[in-house]
Amino acid sequence: FVVEELGWGTQLAVKLKMLVAPPWKRVRKGSVLTMTLRGEISDQLKTRFSSGLSLPQICENFEKAAYDPRISGIYLHIEPLSCGWGKAEEIRRHIVDFKKSGKFVVGYMPVGGEKEYYLASACAELYAPPSAYVALYGLTIQQTFLRGVLEKVGVQPEIQRIGRYKSAGDQLGRKSMSNEVKEMLGALLDNIYGNWLDTVSSTHGKKKEEIEEFVNSGVYQVERLKKEGWITDLLYDDQVQIPSLADH
Numbered sequence: 588f589v590v591e592e593l594g595w596g597t598q599l600a601v602k603l604k605m606l607v608a609p610p611w612k613r614v615r616k617g618s619v620l621t622m623t624l625r626g627e628i629s630d631q632l633k634t635r636f637s638s639g640l641s642l643p644q645i646c647e648n649f650e651k652a653a654y655d656p657r658i659s660g661i662y663l664h665i666e667p668l669s670c671g672w673g674k675a676e677e678i679r680r681h682i683v684d685f686k687k688s689g690k691f692v693v694g695y696m697p698v699g700g701e702k703e704y705y706l707a708s709a710c711a712e713l714y715a716p717p718s719a720y721v722a723l724y725g726l727t728i729q730q731t732f733l734r735g736v737l738e739k740v741g742v743q744p745e746i747q748r749i750g751r752y753k754s755a756g757d758q759l760g761r762k763s764m765s766n767e768v769k770e771m772l773g774a775l776l777d778n779i780y781g782n783w784l785d786t787v788s789s790t791h792g793k794k795k796e797e798i799e800e801f802v803n804s805g806v807y808q809v810e811r812l813k814k815e816g817w818i819t820d821l822l823y824d825d826q827v828q829i830p831s832l833a834d835h
Contacts, residue, residue, distance in 0.1 A: 614657045619829050622648060624706065625666035628674050642674050649681040653688040660691035662829055663710060665703050672779050675702050679786075682709040695824060701726060704817075705783055708790045712819040714827050719809045723802050726780050728772050734762045791816060 622645075629641040652658045663682070668675065682692055686709075694710030696703055700722045707713050715721065737744060737759065746756035751767045764772075788798045801815060812818045 614655075616657045617659050618657055619660050619662050620648070620652050620658050621662045621664070623664040623666065624668060624678070625664075626669055628668065628670040628678075630674075642677060645678055646681050649685045653685050653690065658690065660693065660829075661685065662827075663692055663694045663707075665694055665696045665699060665707050667698055667700075668702055668706075670702075672702065675705055679706050679709050682706065686711065693827070693829060695827060696721070696818075697824075700724075701780075701783055705786065708787055708817075713817075714820055714822050715809055715812070715818050716823045717809070717821045719821070721806065721809055721812060723806045725802065726776050726783075728776060730764055730768075731758065732762050732764075733759055 624640065624645070627639060628645070629639060630643075632641050632643045649661075652661055686692055691712075692710045694707045694713040696707045696713060696715050696719065698720045699707065704721065704723065734744075744756070744759040746760040748756060748760075752771055754765065754768045754771075757765065757768065784795045784798050788795045791798070806812065809818075809821065813821055
């Protein structure tokens with residue numbers, strides 16, 4: 588989304604809505620919106636009776652907070668995610684667009700890997716507890732093959748393969764990954780990892796080769812992330828001083 592200046596009519600309508608809102612729905616000016624990203628993220632908007640996060644809801648929250656005059660910034664908790672890189676890219680884009688409103692985004696990441704840090708790197712400041720576990724070991728893809736199990740129970744799958752790179756039936760018809768699939772998935776991983784390196788290096792103002800060398804060296808201690816400037820400081824959640832960030 589693009590942050591634009593609201594017209595006087597829209598601004599007046601927002602202020603009137605704030606005045607007539609019941610006490611339990613009122614938000615004080617200068618409030619900080621706390622958001623938590625974790626687990627699975629659905630493509631479809633969740634109903635009031637369903638649990639979990641949805642991509643439309645997350646994006647809408649960033650947009651509303653950008654325009655809400657009562658919100659001064661966002662405190663973003665980032666925990667292990669079970670979503671694809673496409674959703675992670677969309678959320679990161681909304682974090683970057685939200686910052687264009689002039690409001691701050693402070694991140695907190697107790698546990699994470701490449702995907703979680705990809706989002707966290709978009710925050711103006713990033714904190715982690717001294718006990719944080721950050722695993723930056725590169726990207727992998729795993730596949731499960733059932734041909735061996737089917738042979739043991741006497742089942743013979745009938746699969747018609749069309750094309751070298753068509754792998755829909757490989758799970759039932761093979762015991763290992765074909766060379767064509769390895770080539771295809773390898774290209775996909777190279778593309779994702781290359782984009783990750785480009786984004787993180789641009790965020791830190793370093794060369795892509797420097798970031799790759801740092802990751803390849805094996806990041807096992809969170810203190811190294813602080814020393815190299817990957818995180819702002821090592822603090823527990825209740826030690827992060829959000830009000831002091833009002834001048835961002």
